[in-house]
Amino acid sequence: MSDHSPSSLVSSGAAIDIAGLVQRFAAQTVLDGIDIRLDPGRVLALLGPSGCGKTTLLKLLAGLSRPTEGRIAIGGETVVDARTFVPPERRGLGMVFQDYALWPHMSVGANVAFPLEVRGVARRERAARVTEALGMVGLAGFEAREPGSLSGGQQQRVALARAVVARPRVLLFDEPLSNLDRDLRESLCAEIGQLLRELGTTAVYVTHDHEEAFSLADTVAVMRAGKVCQMAPPELLVNEPASLEVVEFLKLGALRQGVRTERGWRLAGGLELVSPEPLVGAAVGPGHLFIPHAALRPGPSHALRGQVIAQRYRGGHYATTVRVGSDHEAFDLAWLTDQRMPLRHAVGLDLDWSRLRWFPQAA
Numbered sequence: 001m002s003d004h005s006p007s008s009l010v011s012s013g014a015a016i017d018i019a020g021l022v023q024r025f026a027a028q029t030v031l032d033g034i035d036i037r038l039d040p041g042r043v044l045a046l047l048g049p050s051g052c053g054k055t056t057l058l059k060l061l062a063g064l065s066r067p068t069e070g071r072i073a074i075g076g077e078t079v080v081d082a083r084t085f086v087p088p089e090r091r092g093l094g095m096v097f098q099d100y101a102l103w104p105h106m107s108v109g110a111n112v113a114f115p116l117e118v119r120g121v122a123r124r125e126r127a128a129r130v131t132e133a134l135g136m137v138g139l140a141g142f143e144a145r146e147p148g149s150l151s152g153g154q155q156q157r158v159a160l161a162r163a164v165v166a167r168p169r170v171l172l173f174d175e176p177l178s179n180l181d182r183d184l185r186e187s188l189c190a191e192i193g194q195l196l197r198e199l200g201t202t203a204v205y206v207t208h209d210h211e212e213a214f215s216l217a218d219t220v221a222v223m224r225a226g227k228v229c230q231m232a233p234p235e236l237l238v239n240e241p242a243s244l245e246v247v248e249f250l251k252l253g254a255l256r257q258g259v260r261t262e263r264g265w266r267l268a269g270g271l272e273l274v275s276p277e278p279l280v281g282a283a284v285g286p287g288h289l290f291i292p293h294a295a296l297r298p299g300p301s302h303a304l305r306g307q308v309i310a311q312r313y314r315g316g317h318y319a320t321t322v323r324v325g326s327d328h329e330a331f332d333l334a335w336l337t338d339q340r341m342p343l344r345h346a347v348g349l350d351l352d353w354s355r356l357r358w359f360p361q362a363a
């Protein structure tokens, strides 16, 4: 964020242990047996579609509600189970919300100082730590400003300074960037990631944005319908998605129904993929083939032939949509190239066969 050293705000992050967490509201089961262990200082993203239970899980961590069943421990101490409930203010947390939640009648400095005031920190130390926290988020000298006079991005930086000023053991983020425009989202996301690493705080970050989750987090929990489908570092999720659900949600390529043959796959619609090398693993039979975007590369074998149907310039490359396969069963793949191409331009692509994933149909 700035080159200000965060020395006095560095905290020792706490481990988080969640075991058998269930949340029911009347007949609806919103969290259905969540087990998560997060090591101290790690950043976990909870990623999933609207309504999958992300915010409900974050609220349980924060102590803003109580689970129907299960246990949460922070730093080895049980903060909630059937017998225990530690209130939010005693959990050692900092929180950043989507809507900033700043107090409009208080100056920026007073907003950031508030968690220290509540903890009875002396005025002189308070002032020094507020200055430092504002410096860290790139708002040095903003103490006297009114929150209402700041841009959305600046208000979120104030909220971030307020969340870190009391050296929390755990930081919780609930979709903090979703009210900001794309460029600002990208830059603030990178800055938050850097800040978290400098501070060493454990963090849980709720988002439905894949890019945010993948760029910020050490570990991503993909959630669907109250369950964690897969929890893994971003590169593992991309290369080894555990299930069709994860593949479908992450949208990192094309998923096609087909039949595994001795030498490759015959996809619905008739497209044949024949591997140059013998395939290992999985028996022949029906299932789904996942062709990740990352498996595409230019080359002479032209395992896949298609037509360019769209190109978008982004960050030095053309994100190119290539339509492959016959008319009624055509599918689209995204390919990064530095060449500009006319619409309907015919392209032949090679495949990195080792990156294809086959999900055999359950017997």
Ligand SMILES: Nc1ncnc2c1ncn2[C@@H]1O[C@H](COP(=O)(O)OP(=O)(O)OP(=O)(O)O)[C@@H](O)[C@H]1O
Binding pocket: 025, 030, 048, 049, 050, 051, 052, 053, 054, 055, 056, 057, 208
């Ligand atoms: N206090 C409550 N009482 C009844 N139902 C609730 C309550 N809180 C949440 N729900 C329901 O639980 C489900 C999950 O909500 P939650 O806010 O956790 O989802 P989410 O994954 O964070 O979604 P979004 O990305 O839209 O915020 C929703 O169907 C919601 O209506």
